[in-house]
Amino acid sequence: MNTVPQTKSSVASANVFVLLLKQLRPKQWTKNLLIFAAPLFSITQISKMELSKSVIAFFLFSFISGCVYILNDYVDREADRLHPEKKHRPMASGALNPQFAIIFGVLLLSFSLVVGYMLNPLFALVLLVYFVLNVSYSLRLKHIVILDVMIIAAGFVLRAIAGGLSIDVPFTPWFLLCILWLSLFLAISKRRHEVQLMQAKETKGTTRKVLHSYSVDLLNQLNTIVTTATIICYAMFTSVSGHTHLMWTVPFVVYGIFRYLYLVHIENKGGTPEKVLLTDRHVLVTVVLYAVSTMTILSYFD
The missing domain is CATH 1.10.357.140 (UbiA prenyltransferase)
Structure with a gap:
């Protein structure tokens, strides 16, 4: 019962x-x-x-x-x-x-x-x-x-x-700067996607007001600045961190950023960075290879 x-x-x-x-x-x-x-x-x-x-x-x-x-x-x-x-x-x-x-x-x-x-x-x-x-x-x-x-x-x-x-x-400060620039890159790309979506659907009355203060051209310029800064900062980080062999991981960082830019500008993605990480095979493989190569270099070469 x-x-x-x-x-x-x-x-x-x-x-x-x-x-x-x-x-x-x-x-x-x-x-x-x-x-x-x-x-x-x-x-x-x-x-x-x-x-x-x-x-x-x-x-x-x-x-x-x-x-x-x-x-x-x-x-x-x-x-x-x-x-x-x-x-x-x-x-x-x-x-x-x-x-x-x-x-x-x-x-x-x-x-x-x-x-x-x-x-x-x-x-x-x-x-x-x-x-x-x-x-x-x-x-x-x-x-x-x-x-x-x-x-x-x-x-x-x-x-x-x-x-x-x-x-x-x-x-190191260089490490934190790398994170800052990369995070700005993802955030700006997200805003660009939202602004582009707003303009395509003409939903200005139902979107957040802050999006009206942005334009695709402005966000493109901001992304140019932060992507350049990200690559330079990471290269500097690898050279001053005491693990110079990490310079070999720079191509992974460059390719990952270029691939993300391709997804943002050509395939109109980037609205949800976490989704891109899990669904785009190229980005996911790049992240895995970067992590594996970094652990290998730090474990056996430094």
């Missing part, structure tokens, strides 16, 4: 778990793989324990970004219900109780900061800065031209810094 209610209860709990996981947007977690940049370049200096700390840091950063999505969707749930795609999000669709989601978000944020503090107090501070910065971006800063793409890039730099702090390894 009591088995039916228990079954229904367990099914309901499973559904809530799935909805909460969906709310955290795990597909976006690929951005947090940048946490492993510092361990990659310190592969010969870190232990298995430190590598496990990097894995923990990856999930903590993913949880923090998920908390931002929860707050963002909570604030925008009414507007999302009118959007053709966003209306299917857990809160906008009514499948997930907004108040319950907020409570879960507060608990997850607290848990992540506490565990992050146990890992490294400075790492916890970076988590907090990232959360505040992204909440500010969602509520106000995303509407300010130029500053919006710089905030996105700053988020990636914070990921790279967090990766180093989680295992207590130093990072």
Whole structure:
């Protein structure tokens, strides 16, 4: 007699778990793989324990970004219900109780900061800065031209810094500059795709106001600047990092950037960098070859 209610209860709990996981947007977690940049370049200096700390840091950063999505969707749930795609999000669709989601978000944020503090107090501070910065971006800063793409890039730099702090390894300014320029490249390419899509569909009344402040020509010029800076900074990084053999990985960086530019300008992609990474075979293979060659060089040649 009591088995039916228990079954229904367990099914309901499973559904809530799935909805909460969906709310955290795990597909976006690929951005947090940048946490492993510092361990990659310190592969010969870190232990298995430190590598496990990097894995923990990856999930903590993913949880923090998920908390931002929860707050963002909570604030925008009414507007999302009118959007053709966003209306299917857990809160906008009514499948997930907004108040319950907020409570879960507060608990997850607290848990992540506490565990992050146990890992490294400075790492916890970076988590907090990232959360505040992204909440500010969602509520106000995303509407300010130029500053919006710089905030996105700053988020990636914070990921790279967090990766180093989680295992207590130093990072050079050149390394952080590489991350900054590459992040700006991805952010600008994303804006270019959005502006081009807006112009093609003539949906000026239904898009974000900041897009009206951009033009494809302006974004092309900005991308020219940041792609040049990225390649120069990476070449400088390999020459001053103490691992000169890393110069052999420069062609992978150049090809990856050129391939992405091809996708942006010829195939009109670039709106979702994480999707490009997982779906474009050339970009994915380049990233894998770069990672393997870097680990090989650091392990056997330096």
